[in-house]
Amino acid sequence: MKFDKTIAKIKDGVDKHIVPGASYTVIDGVDHLEGQVGQQELEPTEIPLQPNELYDLASLTKVVGTTNVILQLTSDGQIGLEDSISKYLPEWHSPEVTIRNLLTHTSDIVGYIPHRNELPKEQLIQAELGLSSGDKRSQVLRYQDTNFLFLGWIASRIAGKPIQQLMTERVLRPLKMTETTFNPQDSSQVVPTQIVPKYGLLRGMVHDPKTQILGSDSGAAGMFSTQRDLEKFVRFILGENRDDFKDVLNDKMLAGIYQDQTPTHLGIRSFGWILTYYQQQPIILHTGYTGTLLIIDKQHHRGLVYLSNRVHPQVVGEPFLKYRSELIHTFISESNQ
Structure with a gap:
């Protein structure tokens, strides 16, 4: 297996004290190479x-979990991509915003919530629903x-259940991602994140303040996972074992993850994922605030799982x-050699 430059770059991040440590898995066809370097x-x-510890995935929750739940509901005819979100959230007063806008981050939601991270759960929900869409919807x-x-x-x-329960039932269990959780039971197996005044060292408690408040009703963050489970997920998105996993994501929706899904064809977002191209071939990726990253190159059947806690002890x-x-850039270049 190649990817010497990618692995060197991962080690370089630790050597230069950019991150305390990093765990990684490089997927190349049926092969893989995994390791970890530095301190947790x-x-x-x-x-x-240590090998295969749990990391706070932060926004990787969006593409590992929430995106796939929404695409399932779309496939089942319970949601339409062009539906106004006011159909489902009548408290929201910008009916021009669609499900597609949300999935592609083209909703242009504007407004400010004072003391957002200090609000009780119901007040935070109502404050979020009290925002509005600006005049750049679908354009930026x-x-x-x-x-x-x-x-x-x-x-x-x-579906009548919190989104994190739906992710567990509809995505994690079918994919046999048994180590992935929203509530780690053994904090000693969790790589810590930031030291914060309110809680001290966060180890097993989600880093995102909004998700701390919203708990199982947050589709933006909250998932903890390992190299091993994320390799299973990447292989699923690469299209492996389709007969076993069509109920998680059908062929049409899986193909759509590698296509521009923005309303005005901006070319930079698919369903949930960042969309980029190398030599005209699509590559998808997503990042997490805590220092996590997934890159998937379907053309060459390769992927990278990169997990770090770059917010420890401080951001x-x-x-x-x-x-x-x-x-x-290093991984995509090596993947296309």
């Missing part, structure tokens, strides 16, 4: 990473958690974002 914890004590991409909070609430109102901003861009 720096403060209050240094603890080295504005990545916002609110889009996937709304999708989670829509799924819940249709690293610009250096990590630059490094992550370099890592993405």
Whole structure:
């Protein structure tokens, strides 16, 4: 297996103290290469990473879980991509926003919620629903958690269960992702994230403040998973074992994940995923705020699972974002050699 440059770049992030540590799996056809480098914890004590530990996935929850639940409901005819979200969330007063807008982050939701991370759950929900859409809907991409909070609430109102329960029943169990959870039972198996004033070191508690409030009603974050389970997920998105997994995502919806789904054909978002191209072939990827990343190259049947806790002990901003861009470029270049 190649990918020497990708693995060197992963180690470089640790050596340069951009991230405390990283776990990775490179998928190349039927083969894979996995490993970990660096520390899981720096403060209050240094603890080295161990194989296959749980990471807070942050926004990878959107594409591993929520997107697939919504696409199932679409396939079943319970949701229409062009439906107004007001059909399902009547409290929302910008009926021009559609399910497709939410999935592709083209809803242009505007407004400000004072003290958002301090509100009780019901007040936060009503505050989010009290926002509105701006005049750039469908014309610009504005990545916002609110889009996937709304999708989670829509799924819940249709199916009668919290979105995180729906992800577990409709995605994680069928894919046999048995290590993935929203409520880690053994915090010693969880890679910690940030040290925050309210809670101290977060280990097994979700990092995202909105999800801390919303709990199982958050479709934007909250999932914890391992290298092993995410390899199963990537292989599913690559189209392996289709006869076993068509109930999770049918062939039409799976193909749609690799196609531009924005209303005005911006060419940069599919269903949930970031969409890019290399030599005219589609590649999908998604990131998580805590330092997580999935890249999937269907043309060459390759993928990268990259898990770090770049927010530990405190958030690293610009250096990590630059490094992550370099890592993405390195993997895609090697995948296409």
